[in-house]
Amino acid sequence: MSATQAGVGAVSGGFAQYRRGSTIFFQGDAPTYWFEVDSGIVRTCRLHADGHRQLTSFFFAGDVFGLDDHEYCESAEAVTDARLRRYPRSGGPVPSPGTSVALRRALASARACIHLLGHRTAAERIAAFMLALVERNRQADGVELPMSRGDIADHLGLTIHTVSRTLGDFCKSGLIALEGRRRLRILDIEALSRIADSEWTAPPTSRPEAPALSRVGA
């Protein structure tokens, strides 16, 4: 540790540059700033007593993070070299008219995370994750995978082995093509969606959303 500010480069006009891997703030720190991503990618993660690391979110250009109230409840780290706009929290001109917007956003992000973790199999989680990534960073010729396998694993609650294997399987099945380690091309987005949503073949009657009758249990 001790690397808190180690990665910070030139700061000018409220911008700060962080080197890949450096920590932007620690879980537990007093929230002196909030941040907006100008370029690069940031991850937030929580460390648990047992050493388990849970990545809760990735932030891309335009995203805002570090809005916690009394103390940061997750750490933030630069996944790639990143340029951030840094806003001091004096007096509390947070971007929202109150904390509740920030809270709502955090809640939405937490729910997305729950959704990923709730998907049961490794294939489902990874497919869903890749789709979310595509959704977010559409590019002509493929998708960047800026984060390490370990990051993906810690985000999805898997091991890097399973991530690697599953990616390999997808590759063999022709769903994706790996182009180097940090980039991939989606070949069959339909199939991926099918895996992510785990659609079964026979949706018999009307129930996309209408368990009204009695199905309290599953």
Place this chain on the structure above:
Amino acid sequence: MSATQAGVGAVSGGFAQYRRGSTIFFQGDAPTYWFEVDSGIVRTCRLHADGHRQLTSFFFAGDVFGLDDHEYCESAEAVTDARLRRYPRSGGPVPSPGTSVALRRALASARACIHLLGHRTAAERIAAFMLALVERNRQADGVELPMSRGDIADHLGLTIHTVSRTLGDFCKSGLIALEGRRRLRILDIEALSRIADSEWTAPPTSRPEAPALSRVGA
């Protein structure tokens, strides 16, 4: 649709009575009310395209729910017969100074959920869940288990078989005693805490990340 209000009984002075199993509002509905539990227990759950059900929270007397902004993003259902105080959401975003407290609570609950789903064995999840329950509803002679095994399973990301088995194991190990299906007595809260926190014996050196040595699972 139709059954939405089916379980609603007498409504007077902003109170509404819901019968066990009835739906209070559906995921996707416009948020016309927010609620406070007067008595009984409520669960919120999200249904996914694949039929997978994720229970995100249980609410007990005094708890507040239904604060979503543009539409309810989870359904709410009565686990037991429940009496709720119902507040209309006329006009403005959300009233009440208690809102941000409730949001914070929701966020904390979501994080707890993430923690549970993230990387824990069935025993760890169930021990943690029971401790949370005890924390919340301490009673002289035991703990109510007002929700079904299926509810617990869908909350913890397990099957009802595993829930049942694990409960049985705890019983055999003398950690708890089941008294009928819906009530249990905690016999060894120490041991349960140890399981829930997955404490290992040797606190690591200085690294914030030392999962290398210890088994996360147990």
Place this chain on the structure above:
DNA sequence: CGATTCGTTGACGAAGTTCAAGCTGCGTGG
């Protein structure tokens, strides 16, 4: 160019799901 970190891959075992059967408690109706 060697060293270190990161990623891939195979073998194996434990944990949990699935399948299948049977049990319990409760409500309904005879």
Place this chain on the structure above:
DNA sequence: CCACGCAGCTTGAACTTCGTCAACGAATCG
């Protein structure tokens, strides 16, 4: 009051998945 049926729960056995262990290959950095 008891028989019956149903829904929720428990339990056993087979099977699948994924984490662990281990070894190796590939990129990156000095």
